[in-house]
Amino acid sequence: MTETTNATTDAPTQPAEATANGRVRHRQGKARIRDGVPYSDPTSTLSLLPGAAIGEWLADVGDVFTGRLLDAGAGNQPYRDWYEPKVDQVVAVDAAPIEGLSALAFANRLPFRDASFDTVLSTQVWEHVDDAGAAARETFRVLRPGGHLIVTVPFFYPTHEAPYDYARFTRYGLAAVLRNAGFEVERVDAQGGPLLLGSHMGVLALSQALNALGRLLRLKRPLSLLPGLRHLLCLPQQLAIAVRYRLRGTRRGIRFGSGLVSLGYFAVARKPD
């Protein structure tokens, strides 16, 4: 039971905390604007990379996407074009007022009826919830019996979206959070190994160096966030991710590994019948 078990609507609503943390995100890439000022965190450059790996992994677990889908912490819904044709209805919510959402809502206080979704997706959100267990319990509550949660979290990843960054998960920690909420954990996969992680940190170092250069040149915008440059910095890794997963097979049978050193983890969990 959670504090929102008595929610009386399954239509998206505006929660009282609608303004959440007051951030907005513009839709060109994932660079953020906070109070009208470009968000200069160099880790913004990196946000392209987990997305590439997550996209590859989602394709491998695509069969569990059915019926009415909740994207909880949807952000700018980077995977929507892919999952929308697989399901009957999409409800996309986030704590921040981002264009294109169905509603504002916190993942740990969902304004939906019990058992009102067949599928819930939460990619790179639970580290931003100050109580990930509550997000897991809320997801469990709004899923129908037999429904699936698809969740991804970072493990070895810089602090980002500060100060709203509260946790990192080992694969065992993620599985424990899911089991404690009542889920059957069907699979947990690693988001790459040391090579991907190392090259990721390389991109971060390069971004920081570029931003330092930008400051010296008194540029208004962080150099690493210039759209073209940002994509160029990440291109080698994005290609490596695509090639790596494709070489390991298409769709079925891809081995994502059990890596203990990884950017993050992906999990599929089922609410028992």
Ligand SMILES: C[S@@+](CC[C@H](N)C(=O)[O-])C[C@H]1O[C@@H](n2cnc3c(N)ncnc32)[C@H](O)[C@@H]1O
């Ligand atoms: C790293 S972004 C991920 C966004 C998107 N799921 C993706 O994969 O690109 C984290 C998102 O979680 C949202 N968020 C943070 N705390 C939240 C909460 N308690 N409930 C719902 N969303 C939250 C943020 O506003 C942000 O859009």
